[in-house]
Amino acid sequence: LPRGITAWRGSLLYFTDDPGRAEHATRWHEDGLLVVEDGHVKAAGDYAALAATLPSEAVVQDRRGKLILPGFIDTHIHYPQTDIIASPAPDLLPWLNTYTFPAESRFRDVGRARETARFFLDELLRCGTTSAMVYCTVHPESVDAFFAESEARGTRMVAGKVLMDRHCPDFLRDTAEGGVRESEELIRRWHGCGRQMYVITPRFAPTSTPEQLQLAGELARAYPDVFIQTHVAESQEEVRWVKDLFPDARSYLDVYDGYGLLRERAMYAHCIWLDDDDRGRMTASGAAAAHCPTSNLFLGSGLFNFERADAAGMHLSLATDVGGGTSFSMLCTMNEAYKVARMGGTYLPARRMFYLATLGGARSMGLEGVIGGFAPGCEADFIVLDPKATPLLARRTAQTDDLEELLFALAMLGDDRAVAETYIKGELACAQTTPEP
C-alpha cells in the first residue's frame, strides 16, 4: 500500500548551490510547503502554489512560524569518543594517548559499542543531524554495532573501521593485511545495505605503515563508490612527525596522494596546515575538506584558512569531530566556524554556513540529490527549527524580518534547543515536545 502524501507548512530553506560562490543559490519560501511521498520529497515551494496540487486526502502539518530545512550533515565525527567529549589536554597527540586510545579500547565489548551507538545516534538526531561520516574503532564489531543501530532508525550513515597498525597501543593495533581484509568484509556486509554506506578509514598517516596505506589505496580502487576518510594537517606537531615518517613525500597530503587515497568520496578532516599546492590537489582530485572548528579551537590545532580554500575552489563541508570537538550541534559548529573565518579575514554569511551544514556536506560526499536538499526525489530527512526556542532567540529574532539576520541569530544563539523536530524519510524521529497535529 502506498503510504500517501504528507505535507509540512512552514518557512522552507534549502540550497541549490554554494551561496559563497554562486548567485541565486538560496531557496527561501517564507510561507512554504514541503510535500513528502513514500519518504521522498515530492515538491517544495510556496504554499499558495502547491496547496492546490495536493490530493484531498493529503495531511498538512502546520509549522508556521518555524523553519523547515534539510537535516544537517556532519562529515567527520567519532562515535566511540562520545564518552570523552570535553576531556582536557594540551595538544592533539597527548589527547589521543591520554583519553582517546583508552576509550576506544572499550569497544572490544559489543554491548558497550551497541549502547554507545544508540546514545550517539539519539544525540545526533536531537541536534538535527540526520547523516554523518563516522569513525568506529579498530574492532570490526564496533562497525556492526553502529550500522545495526543506524539501520534500526533508518538513518543514512557512512561509517568505517579504523585502520591502525603502528604507533598505537598493542590492544588497538591491527595488521596491514588483516585490517584491510576486515574492511572488505564490512564493505560486503554493509555498503549499500539499506541506507548504510562504508568508508575506508586509515586513522591518519602516523598510525598506518606504508604497507597498510598501500593496501587501503588498492581497496579504494577496487570499490570506487565506497568512501575514504582520514585526518590531515591538523596540528603542527603532527605535521613534523609525518615529515620524519615519510621523508620522501612533498607534504603531509602528498603521503595520501601517493597511495591513491585522494579522489571523489574522500573526506579529509582539518586541512589546516596545507599549502596552496595541496589545496590545488584537493580540488583537482575531488576530495573534500571537513572543517572542524570546535575541535580545532579546543585542541589548539590552528585556524582553517577559508580564503585560501576558496581561492583554490576546494570542496568544503562542516563537521563536529566529537570527541575532539566540543558539541554535537551543527549550529554551535557554525558559530565557531564563523569566528575562525573572521580571524582569517573572511566573512562567512549565515546562508553559507547553513549551506555547508546541508547541501555542502552532501556534495562533499557525492550525495547531492540523495540528502542535503529538497529537490524532488531527495530522501525526506528534514528538521524543524524554532526561532523562538529560547527567550533570547525569541527576543532577538523578533527584531528582524531579514532572512540573513534570522539565520545568523540561529547560528550564533542556537543549539540543540532550537531543533524542534527531526524527521527521517518523512517519519518523526525526535521531537523536543510532542508536536501538535
Ligand code: GUN
Ligand atoms: N588524528 C588522529 N586521530 C584523531 C582523532 O581521533 N581525533 C582528532 N581530532 N584527530 C586525530
Ligand code: ZN
Ligand atoms: Zn577526527
